[in-house]
Amino acid sequence: MKSLPRVKPISLARHGIDRDYLTRGSDGDLSEVWASGAVAVFEHRGSLLVAAGGLFLGDREQVPEGQTEIYLGRDAAATRYIGVSLDDAGRSHLDSALEASRARDASDLLTAPGDGLDSSEPVWLPLRQLAESLDDVQVSLACEVVGVGNWHRAHQYSPRTGTPTEPALGGWVRRDPETGSEHFPRTDPAVIVVIVNTDDDGVERVLLGNNAAWEADRYSLLAGFVEPGETLERAVIREIWEEAHLEVTDPQYLGSQPWPFPCSLMLGFSAEAPSREFAADRTEIATLRWFTREELRDAIAAKTVRAPSTVSIAGQLLHSWLDNA
Known part of the structure; x- marks a missing residue:
């Protein structure tokens, strides 16, 4: 057979984020990252919140309490991103808050709603549907938050003791509070x-x-x-x-x-x-x-x-x- 060329980094293999692991912090508190002007991207069971041609970018006030936060890194302009992996209650809370915000904003009545990724209003779409439409930075963010969010959902208990684990190291580790053992994304x-x-x-x-x-x-x-x-x-x-x-x-x-x-x-x-x-x-x-x-x-x-x-x-x-x- 003729030799095939190496696969180019397209679709989900594209890269545009410095994961900036040295500033993730030692625990699950991302207060310092938030204080630097970080923005949020939202994930729920493999789907992402999008609007106006890209990922919906939120602020800390829009993050429901009790959700898993993951420091995803920074782009070339030094903007920092925090991925928020929502549970079902968290998604419901965010959806309700966004709906209430739209109801208060009369400008929405003058804007064509669009469809899918180009919707002027935030909508949820699965990563597979977005993979070839997002730019390099946003597809990097999307892959990170979906992958790490999946891991958090599946590894909430220590395999050693059965104790509920807690997020640490900027959301990239789960720690057993009883034994101190650390568990990393697989x-x-x-x-x-x-x-x-x-x-x-x-x-x-x-x-x-x-x-x-x-x-x-x-x-x-x-x-x-x-x-x-x-x-x-x-x-x-x-x-x-x-x-x-x-x-x-x-x-x-x-x-x-x-x-x-x-x-x-x-x-x-x-x-x-x-x-x-x-x-x-x-x-x-x-x-x-x-x-x-x-x-x-x-x-x-x-x-x-x-x-x-x-x-x-x-x-x-x-x-x-x-x-x-």
Whole structure:
């Protein structure tokens, strides 16, 4: 197969924030950061509050009590950002306050409301829908607050004692008040692979799989989590054998992308398949298909196959192969 280029940092892999970890503080109190003129961005269960083409930026007075605050860092203009991960009661409180504020502001009556990200009024949208619309700074903020917010929701108790933990270090640690043990956000590495077979005539084919939980026309690259004590390259070989009973060789790293749904880091690879003989595991993967470039383009155009978009590294890798004729 022809070597594929490294994946460019697009979509969720873009970066525009200095995480400024030295000024996070030693505990969960962000008073000094707030006092520096920091602004808030709001997250609730993977969705973000947006308005007027970007993240809605609030102030400290708009943050409901008892919510998880995370210092996200600063941009090139030295503006500091605090992510606020809302629980259900916190979101309800904020929504009510914003609605009351709009009701008092007669100027809203003169403004076209817009739709989605361009709405003049704050609305909640999922991160996946925003990934290619936000600028580098805001997509960095969004990935941080969604990823760390997910972790806070899932790790409120000490795994050692069962005691409720408390946020510390600017929201980047949870501390057990009884033992003093500290618990940090986790990231689960997963490999995702462009598998290519080249026949005797030099024609390349890519292998795509239909997950057992998906609609029958949806296909993507094969992927799986890295296991303890395993290299990334061995994870590629093992996962493809487990899901497709297909041997692959020469795994080549092509790039990565955060995938905070809830806490993954996707590590993109290519690999060569000497044979096109496979057997779907029927547990995770319902069906597998080989496609030439022409066959895949035709199937996508005819809408008989839904391939991943470039929001995800799966789509970026697949389109890189399609364009690498």
